[in-house]
Amino acid sequence: MPVAEKTTGGEVYLRGIDRRVSTGDRVDVSEEFATYLIEERNDFRIVDVQDAEFREIDDADTDTAEEDSDGEAGFDAAAFVDRTPMDDVVEEIEAGEVDEHLDAVQEAAERVGVEDAVGQRRAELED
16 A cells, blocks of 8 residues: 655645645545646655654664674764764764775765765775
């Protein structure tokens, strides 16, 4: 069953599912109703139910290692680079604390400061 998300406009009542929805709301719909929402209404999109939800993190969530299925510590590059403040991330890169994960960090980086720090660290390692 497709999941549709309201992307624009205010609250609407959808008779096909007997629900009121606002921008950002997600609803389970039939294939036929999904087609109507996308092609005729144009204020919905079909989402992959695995789409990540953004969440705020606090200082307790800043650990960059997590256990994988084998019980070994893994490295979550996305969680590492998304931490705030960015200065902490840059300092750890410059200090060499994530040298073994520079490829993953660079791939996950979306902030110029983090990308620059990775580039500078790579240059230092090459010398």
